Amino acid sequence: MEAVRASAAWVASRSSHVKVDMLEIEKAVDKIQGNVPKVEWDFEGIHYFDNGPLTVQYLFVLDALNFCFWPDKDLTYDNLASGLKLALEKDKSALDADRLKNYTGPQLRELLNWPRPLPIEEERVRLLHEVGLELERSFGGEAANLVKSAGNSAASLIELITRHFPGFRDHSLYKGHQVFLYKRAQIFVADLWGAFKGENYGEFYDIKSITIFADYIVPAVLRELGILKYESNLCCSIDSNSEIVPGSEEEVEIRACSVHAVEKMRELINKKFGKQLLSIDIDLWLWSVGVQNMALSHHRTLSIYY
Numbered sequence: 001m002e003a004v005r006a007s008a009a010w011v012a013s014r015s016s017h018v019k020v021d022m023l024e025i026e027k028a029v030d031k032i033q034g035n036v037p038k039v040e041w042d043f044e045g046i047h048y049f050d051n052g053p054l055t056v057q058y059l060f061v062l063d064a065l066n067f068c069f070w071p072d073k074d075l076t077y078d079n080l081a082s083g084l085k086l087a088l089e090k091d092k093s094a095l096d097a098d099r100l101k102n103y104t105g106p107q108l109r110e111l112l113n114w115p116r117p118l119p120i121e122e123e124r125v126r127l128l129h130e131v132g133l134e135l136e137r138s139f140g141g142e143a144a145n146l147v148k149s150a151g152n153s154a155a156s157l158i159e160l161i162t163r164h165f166p167g168f169r170d171h172s173l174y175k176g177h178q179v180f181l182y183k184r185a186q187i188f189v190a191d192l193w194g195a196f197k198g199e200n201y202g203e204f205y206d207i208k209s210i211t212i213f214a215d216y217i218v219p220a221v222l223r224e225l226g227i228l229k230y231e232s233n234l235c236c237s238i239d240s241n242s243e244i245v246p247g248s249e250e251e252v253e254i255r256a257c258s259v260h261a262v263e264k265m266r267e268l269i270n271k272k273f274g275k276q277l278l279s280i281d282i283d284l285w286l287w288s289v290g291v292q293n294m295a296l297s298h299h300r301t302l303s304i305y306y
């Protein structure tokens with residue numbers, strides 16, 4: 001994803017609210033001696049997996065809805081992943097394209113077994129409809145066909161997804177430039193790769209092109225490690241749980257600097273310790289640390305992208 005890597009670097013070189021501290025990256029890399037702890041995909045045991053096309057459909061729907069859980073303090077990604085899994089185990093046709101096209105908010109809540117309205121529920125429903133309609137129109141109703149069309153290329157798959165499904169076009173304008181972060185499209189590729197262990201629907205010859213997924217957990221971990229430094233107003237806003245406006249300089253800098261910092265970390269580990277580490281490996285490590293640290297304060301932005 002050269003567009004993501006290049007635009008993240010562009011933002012990082014001009015950012016004023018967030019700084020990437022290269023010295024702290026070096027310290028962190030030396031502390032672990034280049035050994036990033038290996039975290040297994042589905043370490044939580046919450047995802048659906050049957051080694052076939054239904055898993056692909058599940059992961060695509062999961063990542064179409066994989067955003068903005070924090071407004072409901074009891075809702076997490078786990079609820080979404082396990083809710084969809086249980087729904088599919090009860091009814092194998094629950095995520096068929098013609099069903100996705102027609103879900104209402106209350107039906108989606110029921111599907112996920114969630115007792116109250118979901119954050120930005122109307123958008124979640126709209127995005128489900130978009131997935132159902134476009135899968136039906138261009139891919140015979142199956143996300144597995146979308147994946148097959150990409151010919152084992154992660155970059156082509158992301159291009160296809162962002163071309164066909166506008167909800168996945170995670171981008172912003174920053175100082176007049178278009179910045180691409182493509183969090184949910186990239187995480188879908190990583191989920192396929194992780195779930196299918198790099199084989200079958202998860203085989204991508206260019207998996208190393210994927211960057212981290214700029215969400216709200218990884219930046220909080222990078223800040224805790226001292227790798228990201230926020231200016232004082234931004235520190236106050238985040239620590240007092242104030243909302244950060246979507247598309248603001250602050251928001252774009254937090255996300256883009258996170259991508260850039262991990263790219264620098266990966267380059268350093270690979271150079272210094274002769275490794276072939278992927279950004280995905282670092283992402284899953286940092287993310288798993290973040291979700292297990294309940295005390296971590298993260299930025300709060302209402303967004304469908306992450």
Ligand SMILES: Nc1nc2c(c(CN[C@H]3C=C[C@H](O)[C@@H]3O)cn2[C@@H]2O[C@H](COP(=O)(O)O)[C@@H](O)[C@H]2O)c(=O)[nH]1
Pocket residue numbers: 040041042043044066067068069070075076077078191194212213214215216217218283284287291306
């Ligand atoms: N960077 C990054 N962000 C990730 C994930 C995942 C889940 N990945 C699965 C893949 C394999 C594993 O087994 C994981 O289960 C979710 N998120 C994001 O976190 C936030 C949710 O936080 P909370 O509200 O506390 O649940 C929200 O923005 C969500 O989109 C990841 O891997 N990397």
